[in-house]
Amino acid sequence: MKGSRIAITTFALITGFSDAVPTATVELSIPPKPPAGHLTVDANYQSYSIEFSYMNDYAGNNTHPNKFSHELLQNLEDISGALPIIRAGGTTSNRATYYPNQTDGVILIYNHGTWEDQPDAMSIGPNWHQSFRQFPKGTKYIYNLNFYDGQAGLKQTVLEASAAWDALGESIYAFEIGNEPNGWAGTSRRPANWTRQDYVAQWKQFAKAIAANTSLPEPRFQGCAFTAPRNLSRSPVVWNVANVLQDGLAEGGYLATVADHDYMGANQAPLPTLAKNLLDHFHMTSLFRYHEALGNQTKALGIDYVIGETNSISKQGTANVSDVFGAALWGIDYVLYSAGTNVSRMYFHMGTPYRYSAWQPIIINGTAPFAKPLYYGNLFTAKALAGGNKQVVGLVNTTSLTAYGIYSTSKLESVAVVNLEEFNATMSVSRRNRTVFRLPSSAGDWSKATVRRLTAPGVDTKENITFAGQHVDASGRIVGTEKTEGVLEDKVSVTAGEAVLISL
The missing domain is CATH 3.20.20.80 (Glycosidases)
Incomplete structure (x- = not known):
């Protein structure tokens, strides 16, 4: 499965991180529908x-x-x-x-x-x-x-x-x-x-x-x-x-x-x-x-x-x-x-x-x-x-950054972004690189989208992991108030060692 070509630029983004941290912008290209004959998968894939x-x-x-x-x-x-x-x-x-x-x-x-x-x-x-x-x-x-x-x-x-x-x-x-x-x-x-x-x-x-x-x-x-x-x-x-x-x-x-x-x-x-x-x-x-x-x-x-x-x-x-x-x-x-x-x-x-x-x-x-x-x-x-x-259609296909468009009845439903860049819990948070993904307006109304973030202190950690602000407790239940984010100006940022799900 081949990803599309992407454009990457770097700039300093001041969001609580050191302005010396290089931040990449990825311009996503999202096809309006999957290729003909593309596999359709079940919910329990x-x-x-x-x-x-x-x-x-x-x-x-x-x-x-x-x-x-x-x-x-x-x-x-x-x-x-x-x-x-x-x-x-x-x-x-x-x-x-x-x-x-x-x-x-x-x-x-x-x-x-x-x-x-x-x-x-x-x-x-x-x-x-x-x-x-x-x-x-x-x-x-x-x-x-x-x-x-x-x-x-x-x-x-x-x-x-x-x-x-x-x-x-x-x-x-x-x-x-x-x-x-x-x-x-x-x-x-x-x-x-x-x-x-x-x-x-x-x-x-x-x-x-x-x-x-x-x-x-x-x-x-x-x-x-x-x-x-x-x-x-x-x-x-x-x-x-x-x-x-x-x-x-x-x-x-x-x-x-x-x-x-x-x-x-x-x-x-x-x-x-x-x-x-x-x-x-x-x-x-x-x-x-x-x-x-x-x-x-x-x-x-x-x-x-x-x-x-x-x-x-x-x-x-x-x-x-x-x-x-x-x-x-x-x-x-x-x-x-x-x-x-x-x-x-x-x-x-x-x-x-x-x-x-x-x-x-x-x-x-x-x-x-x-x-x-x-x-x-x-x-x-x-x-x-x-x-x-x-x-599911691949959108970005690089060593440490991947993204996927997820379609239902050939209509874009969500985008998943995975940042595989290694960031360990022992590192200074000020050095945690951030990548901004720019979503094409032609793919949907992103102002109404919901972002759920999977994050942890580092890729080497076994604890303090949350998905949309929630975690699994000792009984196996998902607890905590779900915390979702919006999309601002068609952009979503993902730090090193995180994944986000952007749902239209």
């Missing part, structure tokens, strides 16, 4: 993926429902008009075994000590499904099934799927079969000679068996759930979603969507940084080009493409990168950029102890549940896409 083993922590059960998570999801519905779809999946879904006679909902097995990021194995029983009834009424789920090999594996997957469908029925939006199977050949999960074509044949065998043993309407499967795509070759040995569709994955009528996963880096040496991995717009777009290409290819083949698991940094995030305000700004830029391509939905992954989670669902080491910075970015995009039926 931004949804969530919860690590399978931690669904009980996030949702609770009949006797101990998680009211904090419930409140945070309800906030998003109240703002956007739609509940996020919840994918319960991830690596631990590959380690799960369903036992119909197990009385405990879930048993987690850790071989390396308590509070490792993930259990090494898990078993689930019928009471496990209670967790899928605790979120706000109407919540839909993608249920990531195990994908053990052979006839015994097929029997176990069908057993797990049948039990879930019997318990949850139409609240299941889709089933996934296995997590990131494109990396399984030569591991304990599959032999070294297991090919992409073998995957397609086995996936269809499992999907057919599940459908035959349930009253599952078709199509009701999300295929692939592959690791980040980095190869678009049509070679028969290259795994990507377009290639498996060419191999016949959609044959049989079971497939609704295909999914890839992605992150902006990995939590390993050399460690990712906030500046390079999250606050650099072009780092994100350099990775996203694969999704754009695959989204276009799968659309041409008649199947919707989603980013089914994503967040800032893989391996559960990097401290002081994934869990600070800069991640909220990155999340806004990431979602809105994606919404302007043929990616039909995206799911932000989280787990109880994960650094990149949007919220901590339970008490950990004496710290009560709380909304993390990323959640504030999620509130912003929920407001931007509220009501659904939205089309």
Whole structure:
């Protein structure tokens, strides 16, 4: 998605900042309507993926429902008009075994000590499904099934799927079969000679068996759930979603969507940084080009493409990168950029102890549940896409400044501006650069527009974050009086490390 050309000038603006601070003016060019055939997205375009083993922590059960998570999801519905779809999946879904006679909902097995990021194995029983009834009424789920090999594996997957469908029925939006199977050949999960074509044949065998043993309407499967795509070759040995569709994955009528996963880096040496991995717009777009290409290819083949698991940094995030305000700004830029391509939905992954989670669902080491910075970015995009039926067009596309026009029924409804320039809480506020965006009068009557500002003391902070003057309290509620701003002389200013939503 390419942004328009922009004009930038610098001058000194005296608004409580030092007059030595250079301030840029950006002249926005806003098209009257989106391009023909541009993707239209739902209000819950931004949804969530919860690590399978931690669904009980996030949702609770009949006797101990998680009211904090419930409140945070309800906030998003109240703002956007739609509940996020919840994918319960991830690596631990590959380690799960369903036992119909197990009385405990879930048993987690850790071989390396308590509070490792993930259990090494898990078993689930019928009471496990209670967790899928605790979120706000109407919540839909993608249920990531195990994908053990052979006839015994097929029997176990069908057993797990049948039990879930019997318990949850139409609240299941889709089933996934296995997590990131494109990396399984030569591991304990599959032999070294297991090919992409073998995957397609086995996936269809499992999907057919599940459908035959349930009253599952078709199509009701999300295929692939592959690791980040980095190869678009049509070679028969290259795994990507377009290639498996060419191999016949959609044959049989079971497939609704295909999914890839992605992150902006990995939590390993050399460690990712906030500046390079999250606050650099072009780092994100350099990775996203694969999704754009695959989204276009799968659309041409008649199947919707989603980013089914994503967040800032893989391996559960990097401290002081994934869990600070800069991640909220990155999340806004990431979602809105994606919404302007043929990616039909995206799911932000989280787990109880994960650094990149949007919220901590339970008490950990004496710290009560709380909304993390990323959640504030999620509130912003929920407001931007509220009501659904939205089309998003890139307006500014630079390393640290981005802007997006958001349209409803081809009419401009709002403009989102993200300033990714790094400003830390330890810096002098007098040195916080400010950029002024000049809005074209031809695009609307800006004198009647409302501005909502997402801000914090710095991109490195974890606290004192507000969206339109409000914050999330210890119960998960949005509190405080909403503070909005107007547009003066068709201009809006955005300081380093802030985002604004300008609504007509």
